[in-house]
Amino acid sequence: xxxxxxxxxxxxxxxSTHAFESLVRRNQSLVRGFLRRLCSGDAALADDLAxxxxxxxxxxxxxxxxxxxxxxxxCRIAYTQFLQxxxxxxxxxxREEAVMADAVTVHDDRAGAEARLDLDRVMAxxxxxxxxxxxxxxxxxxxxxxxxxALGLPLGTVKSHVMRGRAKVLAEFGEAA
Amino acid sequence: xxxxFSEGESEDARMRALFAQGARxxxxxxxxxxxxxxxxxxxxxxxxxxxxxAVLGATAFAGAVLWPFRDALGAGITLSMARFxxxxxxxxxxxxALLIAAAATLAAxxxxxxx
Numbered sequence: 601x602x603x604x605x606x607x608x609x610x611x612x613x614x615x616s617t618h619a620f621e622s623l624v625r626r627n628q629s630l631v632r633g634f635l636r637r638l639c640s641g642d643a644a645l646a647d648d649l650a651x652x653x654x655x656x657x658x659x660x661x662x663x664x665x666x667x668x669x670x671x672x673x674x675c676r677i678a679y680t681q682f683l684q685x686x687x688x689x690x691x692x693x694x695r696e697e698a699v700m701a702d703a704v705t706v707h708d709d710r711a712g713a714e715a716r717l718d719l720d721r722v723m724a725x726x727x728x729x730x731x732x733x734x735x736x737x738x739x740x741x742x743x744x745x746x747x748x749x750a751l752g753l754p755l756g757t758v759k760s761h762v763m764r765g766r767a768k769v770l771a772e773f774g775e776a777a
Numbered sequence: 778x779x780x781x782f783s784e785g786e787s788e789d790a791r792m793r794a795l796f797a798q799g800a801r802x803x804x805x806x807x808x809x810x811x812x813x814x815x816x817x818x819x820x821x822x823x824x825x826x827x828x829x830x831a832v833l834g835a836t837a838f839a840g841a842v843l844w845p846f847r848d849a850l851g852a853g854i855t856l857s858m859a860r861f862x863x864x865x866x867x868x869x870x871x872x873x874a875l876l877i878a879a880a881a882t883l884a885a886x887x888x889x890x891x892x
Contacts, residue, residue, distance in 0.1 A: 617817060617821070620814075628809050628810060628813070629803065655816050658821075719796065719798070734792070738789075738793055769792065769795070770788060770791060770792070773795070
């Protein structure tokens with residue numbers, strides 16, 4: 601019963617939808633949570649992308665190498681889905697700009713800041729790379745090395761994104777307080 | 778140096794606390810799992826249809842290529858079997874049946890393998 605994700609992925613690789621279903625059940629919270637951070641709290645868009653992520657994972661399960669962590673592999677697909685959506689969907693970009701504008705408004709409107717400012721709005725201020733690195737390291741509890749593997753970025757770059765992202769988030773919260 | 782490090786550590790703790798407050802999607806969201814699996818089954822079915830069309834197409838192509846040589850192939854088999862039997866019409870019919878059976882077996886094997 602306590603099969604690892606990697607063992608289940610090997611079964612799914614052989615065509616077992618049952619094993620893949622277990623993987624979806626185990627990892628859906630992580631993937632959806634990660635995508636919600638990336639989508640600045642847009643839960644509907646995040647869930648759509650999470651569904652696409654799992655469908656893509658099923659299609660590409662043959663390319664999963666057992667030596668790597670399944671969670672990292674999955675997060676990499678999720679991040680790619682997010683970037684593709686960001687590039688292609690104009691509506692999505694407009695929505696994000698609206699959220700960012702909203703975040704700036706919240707930032708300027710100090711009087712109402714304490715009521716409206718939340719983490720999702722602050723996350724919208726970060727670049728997508730910083731958002732992803734911060735979400736994986738602080739939201740999903742991954743190490744810098746795991747986040748680097750998941751995002752396909754060098755370790756030093758991820759550390760730098762985390763450091764800058766953290767500084768921005770804390771500055772936003774500090775100024776709002 | 779030490780103070781910088783401890784400052785970094787406390788910033789990490791503040792960040793973790795901020796993220797811990799955020800709502801996470803529930804662990805056992807069966808609706809989400811089932812909607813994903815429905816799409817996976819759709820993808821699987823579409824892939825199967827695509828593969829079967831490819832197998833049938835390849836078989837039809839091979840059949841079309843070999844069709845002009847059917848008499849030669851039949852004659853070849855008939856002649857090689859004529860060493861053992863001398864009833865030529867029966868051998869010719871047998872060779873044709875053999876060719877059809879071989880083609881059907883190959884198609885069935887390919888279909889089973891792919892599905």
